[in-house]
Amino acid sequence: MKIAFTINGQAQSVDIADGNTPLLWVVRDILHLKGTKYGCGKAACGACTLHVDGEAIRSCSYAVKFAAGKDVTTIEGLGTRENPHPVQQAWMEYVVPQCGYCQPGFIMATAALLEKNPNPTDEDIDNNIVNVCRCATYVRMRKAIHRAAELKQSTSPTTNQ
Amino acid sequence: MKSSRLLFILPPFLFATILLAANMNSTENPSDDPTSNTHPTESDENFDKMMAVLTHQRCINCHPSDNIPKQGEDSHPHYFGMARGAGNMGFEAINCNACHQSENNDYSGVPGAPEWSLAPESMKWEGLSRTEIAESMLDRARNGGRSPHEVLERLTEHALVLWAWAPGIGASGKPREAPPVPVDEYIEAVKAWFEAGAIIPAE
Amino acid sequence: MSEQQGKRKVSRRKFLVRGGLGTIGLLTLGTYVFRNPLRRMGFAAAETLIPPYSGTGTEINLWFEITEANKVILHSPKVEMGQGTFTSLAQIVADELDVDMEQVEVKAAATETGIVDGMSTGGSLSIASLWMPLREMAATLREMIKTEAAAKLQRNVADLNTSAGMVSGGGQSLSYAEVAAGVQEWNVPDTPPLRPTKDYKFIGRPIKRVDLAPKVFGDPIFGMDAEMPDMLHACIIRPEHVGAKFKSADTRKAESMPGVVKVVQLDDWVGVIAESISQALAAKRTIKVEWDIPKQWTEADIRELLQVGKGNKMITQKVGQALEAEAEDVVSMEFTSPIGAHAQIEPNGAVALVKDGRATVILSTQVIGVTQRQVSEALDLPLEKVNIIPTYLGGGFGRRLNTSHAIQAAQMSRAVGRPVKYFFTRKEEFQNDTFRPPTHHIMRGKLTAAGRLEGLEHHYASGDVAINSVIVPQALHSILGTDIGAMRGANLYYDKVPNHRAVQWHTTLPFATSWWRSLGLLANIFAVESFVDEMAIRAGKDPVQFRLDHISEEGFGPRIRAVIAKAGERYRDGVVRGRAMGFAASIDGGSPAAHVVEVSIEDEEIKVHKVLCVFDCGVAVNPDQVRAQCEGSIVMGMSGAMHEKMTLKDGQLYPTIYGPYDMALMRNTPKEVEVVLIEGADTPFPVGEPPMGPIGAAVGNAVRRLTGKRLTELPLR
Incomplete structure (x- = not known):
């Protein structure tokens, strides 16, 4: 079946036999965007988090057929080195990543959070950011999330996705 | 105490029963239909079947009394601290639909059905007796303002309810347990119970 | 140790030009091996010695490349797994080679193109072991470039200066790339004297990670x-x-x-x-x-197998006499830790x-x-x-x-x-891991009438850590007769206790167990430091002073005492507004750490509000990344000590997924984590694992003060 959607602002169409194939594998292996990670395949770790129509989605548990006609954003489309998303900017300011593998998932989850809750409290962060980081970079991540909220409020909305 | 409450909810149900009889049994001979029998013991049997389903973990897991969805056959609290949040859908960036879609996902073992969410706060069933659940279900103040007919429809037709009989496989690849009553039997029993006046047996 | 290292030089070898890849390259021949053989000084040395770096490779091996864009590529024999090694290596290269950070790129060497470490990247040893050889090689390369530049510019080497990848003198300058262009064969001078640490521009500074952008923008690097x-x-x-x-x-x-x-x-x-x-x-x-x-293995089977008194016995530390286990004045306590999974997110x-x-x-x-x-x-x-x-x-x-x-x-x-x-699928990861082995400990202690420890013993049983690992020569175990991984943190550093000893009981379990960040340290220190804390309470002594009283000024003593004293300044006994503090310390690989934690109990769950970590790894090449490793060690250590547990059920290991395998998440992370670094040595010591040591005991010790209950099982509940 042919499935058409927008990814990182570009129209995209994939031809795939099984529409139940997780979006994760379509993004990684067909569209060759490797920033969205496989961690558990069970929607438990959050490494595969991307946005579908602005909502944080765990793409290992999201059949590609559901993406039809929707707007998908991955870490590659969130920001660039020249124009980083406020979350990416804050992540660099606080030097959050260690091994880095889980970080795109955390960054995407945080970006989605800030769209809906521009000034999250510590409790909001605890409730919403439930991805798993084995290096346990949570100490800096919390600081970076607060910083990203600040940056986002002080930058124009056009710098966002 | 129970009977006095029943007085309030009986009249609409008598009305519902008439409607149901007209709507649903038109192709069948009423006299052959065992569910049309309002004999209390058979009504009780229908009630038992219905409640065996509604108190099963497939249903109760999303009708929590503590705002925390439950998971699995042992109804443990949903991992990762998921909770009701605003609109019964979890939190802003990690709502139900971050993982649960409108179908089960065999790759991840994550269950899914249309309108996947926690039942509203007024529909807390976890820990209630069967009688209390039935009362809650029929009480417009708690059931989302539904008429008995709407309740019946919800119970017998809504995809989220019927998902319980096609609950998919879990994260470990093993099938989830379905309620103890086959779906057809359950639907028949629910209909019969409503037709018979939705009489809630005394505890 | 540092004096001996200072005498080592890179032997004179030829550097060749690497061709065909569009870059101007430099190749070194052979490998860098320390002249001093690995000294074996008994178990104490095996625990604290920094093994020499020894590269593999008998063919032409690549260390540095200089590109046409005047960048230097370091082909690192060590890999980057989050510990920040690439950044520190880049800092070391930049300082001795006189290039800017932006001019250094670090790549993990492949077996075909470079020198790879013959053992592994592990043991928190990357920086400690490469500290001397990498500086010497970078300094040597700088001299080679100057020598070549002197020929090209027709000047004396002594008149030339290097800075930011440029050689200059007498009003002329050449980039390193220009110097290297066309050179067919290099002569290698003697290694010049290394610069004093204080003169470094990058070493010792909180330089941002070199892999920051690739990891924030989702580059395909894994x-x-x-x-x-x-x-x-x-x-x-x-x-x-x-x-x-x-x-x-x-x-x-x-x-x-x-x-x-x-x-x-x-x-x-x-x-x-x-x-x-x-x-x-x-x-x-x-x-x-x-x-x-x-056989359908069960948890009980494993506990039956793995016990102090069973398996292969080896006394790993012995000073003075053994305590009489049954004597009335000997306090005895048991501790256990469960099977732990690695659960790294990349399968x-x-x-x-x-x-x-x-x-x-x-x-x-x-x-x-x-x-x-x-x-x-x-x-x-x-x-x-x-x-x-x-x-x-x-x-x-x-x-x-x-x-x-x-x-x-x-x-x-x-x-x-x-x-x-x-x-691997995630379930396969969880069921086919090389697990952290479960452990069983018996601690014994005896106090004098004055409240001093007269005897202290740690008897510990563990599955394989180093034994049966592919990276440890089996001969080493025959020589040492013990599992040196299970031993990490087991030996007591309370050397002023007149009678003290550590006794290992080793058993190979029916499933693979092996290295898990900090090896035996987390469980061993949990047992030792919980027990020492309990003895301090029984002696009616302040837990900080009690520890100091039993550590001498010998060997690593001064550095351990320094971190304990520093952290101890912030420790207060007693319960304030429903919170209590806990204290614990450890030394691992020559890097001592002391933690003070502040804990309450909410909804029957232990909540850690604050952690202070005082840590001494000697020279911190990148203090910001040393702090990051401390933060990570603390929270991963909390996860290991307070949440994680694999269980055997019906012959299978469970759980098989995150969530059921409970790990510390954002909400379990203390809101305040403060790291204080002490530079107690003039060379770098291990960083990635040692700060994990005290955390389990520190939390348990706080709970003891809060509730009066001594927790003896990990995970703490």
Whole structure:
């Protein structure tokens, strides 16, 4: 079946036999965007988090057929080195990543959070950011999330996705 | 105490029963239909079947009394601290639909059905007796303002309810347990119970 | 140690130009090996000695490349798995080579192109072991460039200066790239004197990680991201039961599933190779495997096997007399820790191509050289025909000290003649991990009338850590007669206790156990420091002073005492507004750490509000990343000590997924984590693991003060 959607602002169409194939594998292996990670395949770790129509989605548990006609954003489309998303900017300011593998998932989850809750409290962060980081970079991540909220409020909305 | 409450909810149900009889049994001979029998013991049997389903973990897991969805056959609290949040859908960036879609996902073992969410706060069933659940279900103040007919429809037709009989496989690849009553039997029993006046047996 | 290191020089060798890749390159021949052989000074040395760095390779090996854009590429023999090594190595190179940070790029060396560490990346040793050789090589390269520049500029070497990748003198200047252009053969001068640490511009500064942008923008840098043209995807069926032996498999249905290219049955495993990973996984679900399961292991079986008093006994520390276990004035307590999983987020896997008598394997591994040997032996290919290309690792933590799954990827590739990518599913990760072994400890102590420790003993039972590991020569265990990994943190540093000893009981368990970040440290220090704290309470002494009273000024004593005293300034006994503090300290690999934690109990759960970590790793090449490692060690240590537990049930290890395998998340992380660094030595010491040591005991000690209850089991509950 042919499935058409927008990814990182570009129209995209994939031809795939099984529409139940997780979006994760379509993004990684067909569209060759490797920033969205496989961690558990069970929607438990959050490494595969991307946005579908602005909502944080765990793409290992999201059949590609559901993406039809929707707007998908991955870490590659969130920001660039020249124009980083406020979350990416804050992540660099606080030097959050260690091994880095889980970080795109955390960054995407945080970006989605800030769209809906521009000034999250510590409790909001605890409730919403439930991805798993084995290096346990949570100490800096919390600081970076607060910083990203600040940056986002002080930058124009056009710098966002 | 129970009977006095029943007085309030009986009249609409008598009305519902008439409607149901007209709507649903038109192709069948009423006299052959065992569910049309309002004999209390058979009504009780229908009630038992219905409640065996509604108190099963497939249903109760999303009708929590503590705002925390439950998971699995042992109804443990949903991992990762998921909770009701605003609109019964979890939190802003990690709502139900971050993982649960409108179908089960065999790759991840994550269950899914249309309108996947926690039942509203007024529909807390976890820990209630069967009688209390039935009362809650029929009480417009708690059931989302539904008429008995709407309740019946919800119970017998809504995809989220019927998902319980096609609950998919879990994260470990093993099938989830379905309620103890086959779906057809359950639907028949629910209909019969409503037709018979939705009489809630005394505890 | 530092004086001895200072005398070592890179021997005079030829540097050659590397051609054909569009870069101007420099190659070094041979390897850098410390002149001093590894000294064996008994168990104490084995625990604290920094082993020499020893590279592999008998062919031309690449350390540095200088590109036409005047950048320096360091081909690192160590991999980057989050510990920040690449950044510190870049700082070291920049300082001694006189280039800016932006001019240094660090790549993990592949077996074909560079020197890979013969042992591993692990033990928190990358910086400590490369500190001297890398500075010497960078300084030597700088001298070579100056010598060559002197010829090109027709000046004396002594008149030339180097800065930011430029050689200048007498109003003229050349970039390093210009100097290197066209050079066919280099003469290597004697290594110049290294600069004093205080003169460094980059070393000792909180430079931002060199891999920051790739990790924030989602670049494809990990093993899981590797691709080769025309690549297929595969998965393997691994046993669910402990000790299960493969009998047979019915793969008929799988073979006809969409996208399936081949189902491979080799030895004791079945692999499904398909056009896409979801097709491979879908086909895998249809395969029925018959296993021979000789025994349904249970948790009780393991506890029965693993006990102080059972297995192979070895006294790993012995001073004075043994305590009389049954005596009335001897206090005795038991402690346990559970099986732990690595749970690194990037699954193990590999992309392999075996064709025309050559094998290329791209993967996340801590053991590049070992993996090369394993693939070479399994596929019967000459070593030099196997190229292992390491990537950035999505977490190591010791799990990737055995990456023999590279063999299966290679075998599958050979079976189809195309590149194959293979990785573990998460369930396979959890059930086929090389687990942190469970432990059992008996602590004994005796107080004098004055409240001093007269005797202190740590009896500890553990499964394999170093024993049976592919990276440790078995001969070493014959010599030492003990598991040096299980021993980490087991020996007591309370050297003023007149009678003290540590006794190891080692048992090989029916499932693989091995290295897990900090090895035996987390569990051993939990037992030792919980017990010492309990003895302080019984002696009616302040826990900080009680510890100091029992540590001498000998050996590492002053550095341990310094971190304890510093952290102790912030420790207060007693319960304030429902919170209590806990204190604990440890030393690992020569790096002492002391933690003060502040804890309350909310909804029957232990909540850690604050952690202060005072840590001494000597020279902190990158203090910001040392802090990051402390923060990570603390929270991962809390996860290990307060949440995680694998259990044997009906012969299988559970759980098999995050969530049920409870780990510390954002909400479990203390809101305040403060790291104070003390530079108690003039060389770098291990960083990545030592700060994990005290955390379990510190939390347990706080709970003891809060509730009066001594927690003796991990995870703490």
